[in-house]
Amino acid sequence: MTATPGTPPSQPYPPPPTARPRRNRETAQSPSARPAHAGRHAAPPRRPTALRDALTLMGLPVLVALGLSATFAGGGTRRWFGGRADSQRVEAQAAKDAAAAAFYELDTAQRDLRISIETITAVDDSPAAQRVVADFEALGGRIDEVSQRYIHAVDAHDLDRDDLTAATAGRARSELTAAKDELLRVKQELDRFGSSLGPLLGKAETQLARLAPAVERARQSLLAASNALDTVREHGLRADDLAARLAALSPELTMLNQGAGQHGVDQTLQRAERVQREAGAIRAEAERLPEKAAEIDHRLVSLRTRAQALTTRSGQVEPVLSELRRRFAAACWQDLQQVPEQAAQNVRQAELKLREAQTAREAQRWPDASSLLSTVRALLNATDEAVSAAGDRLNSLNAVQKDPQAEIDRTRFAIRDAQRLAMTGRTTPDPRHARPLDDAVARLERAIGTLEGGRHPDYWHFLTETDAVRQTVARVVAQIREERGGGH
CATH class of the missing domain: 1.10.287 (Helix Hairpins)
Incomplete structure (x- = not known):
């Protein structure tokens, strides 16, 4: 917003009107340019030095005495008005003060809201945030319009003029009052708009509140990783790979130091978390490095001993x-x-x-x-x-x-146990269970048959067959228990 005309930029509120009316152009001229008939606005005549000395001896200040002299001579510095013109002047001045106050309030509200908008846009680039920016710019155009009408109304009327008429003062009061009303209406629109920003602003402020701690945690993690590497080097371990990984994080630290203003809040938060995570991993590995070195030394000795033992066993x-x-x-x-x-x-x-x-x-x-x-x-x-x-x-x-019957009995027991489970709660077995169990019985009988006759039976084939039968039976049992456990 543009500053109030006639008010220094550093003053947030226009100064109140003074009681002394503004000089007209004739009285603002230099003494040599004033006409002889300037009347009461002419400077009082200089007194002789002797008179001034005498007054001083009498104990009267020179300036007071000269003022009294001018008064008795009929001179003065203020023209006094009365009646309707003065009343209208006072009302117009009051309207001007009220408009100035409304202008200041609107300007302050706009500045505060701009900070909120900048907070949102620094964090959020969603369509909702973009609409907020567009709406704020539209409100800014409306604010500029009413501000220009207010400034025009102030500049159009000099309420300190000696010759201000009642009609002019009344017109000034009306225009200034209208300007104030417009300023207040736009202020209300701005307040309603600001109230609608609550969710977006709250989210943005939450993210900004996370930013500084996140960046600080990343810096501390980098420092801790660097200290851990220094400690490792003191123990004679170089940790070159860890040092290279830590050096690779240097550009990330530079971007963190440049801040969210350059790289955005979301990107800075993600970068800070990534740096903290990577630096934490480097630190953990560095702290574990002495233990890892000792573990590798132990594995070297252990595996070397085991290789020697296997050479003997082979x-x-x-x-x-x-x-x-x-x-x-x-x-x-x-x-x-x-x-x-x-x-x-x-x-x-x-x-x-x-x-x-x-x-x-x-x-x-x-x-x-x-x-x-x-x-x-x-x-x-x-x-x-x-x-x-x-x-x-x-x-x-x-x-x-020595005893093939033990293997046979072990396998038959597994088959019978599965058959009993399959018949529990049923009068006839489920074909899905009965068929593989019947096949297992037949397979066992065939395996037993391979042991009969011959000088050197294939005992290994017999063992592999009985093991396969038991595995089949175990799968059927697991299937039955799973179905019944599931409510089937």
């Missing part, structure tokens, strides 16, 4: 295979023929990876060392399973050769 596979070949059919041991060679190869590969892991650990390439140790562990696990399989095979074949 040498025991060949005697086991020799006994299997001597006592059982070829089908019982043919799939184990490659175990000794594969075990030796796996151990050699594991030892090579262990040396590479040791080199990576000495270079403090922690991810590489950890990955290599995982490979070593997988190789040793596979070797352990293969070596154990040969011994387990011999034990199982010995057991079934």
Whole structure:
């Protein structure tokens, strides 16, 4: 809004009118330019120096004495009016003061509301926020219109003129009153508009309230990560990868320092949260680095010891295979023929990876060392399973050769238990359950038949068949329990 005419920009409210009327153009001229008949507006004549001295000796101030002299001489500085013109002047001045107050209130409300609009637009770019901006601009145009009419009314009437007539004063009062009423009406519109901004403004203020703490948390997280790296280096650990990740966050910190005014509130909040999260992860890894180094050292020793033990165990596979070949059919041991060679190869590969892991650990390439140790562990696990399989095979074949009936009874018990469950609460079994159980019975009988006749029965085939029958039965039991548990 434009400042009130005649009021200095620094004053928020126009000054009240003074009692002394404004000089006319003739009295504003220099003394040399005034006409001789200037009357009471002419300057009082200078008194002789002797008279001034005498008055001083009498104890009267010179200026007071000169003023009294001018008064007695019939001079004066104010023309006094009376009657209707003065009454209209006072009413017009009151209307001017009221209009000025309304103008100031409208200007203040507009400035406050502009701050609210800027708060919303700094956070929200939704269609609702864009409509708010457009509505505020439209109100601004309306405010400019009524402000111009008010300024025109003020400039059009000089209420301090000596020759102000009652009619002119009355016209001024009417125009100023109309301007005030318009200012008040627009102020009411502005207030209603401001009240409608509540939800948007509340959301924006909430986000702005989160901004400063979020940025500060990000900065503190970066500082903590840097301190953690310093501590790690004091223990002889370089942590080059963590230092590189921390350095990569430097541009993010620069943008945080530039503020939301340049990058937006939402983007700044997201950036602050991302920086805090990344810096926190760096700090956590740095603090865990000494523990990770100790863990890798322990794994190196443990896996090296395990590889040595598997080398010894691998040498025991060949005697086991020799006994299997001597006592059982070829089908019982043919799939184990490659175990000794594969075990030796796996151990050699594991030892090579262990040396590479040791080199990576000495270079403090922690991810590489950890990955290599995982490979070593997988190789040793596979070797352990293969070596154990040969011994387990011999034990199982010995057991079934000695007492095949124990395996048969174990499998039949599982089938009968499943059949009882399938008949519980029923007079006839559900075909979905009865069919696989009947097939399991037939499969068991066929497996038993393979043991009859022949010098070297295929005990391994028998064992795999009975194991398959028990797995089928277990699936049927699980299905029945699931259906009944679900209310079927």
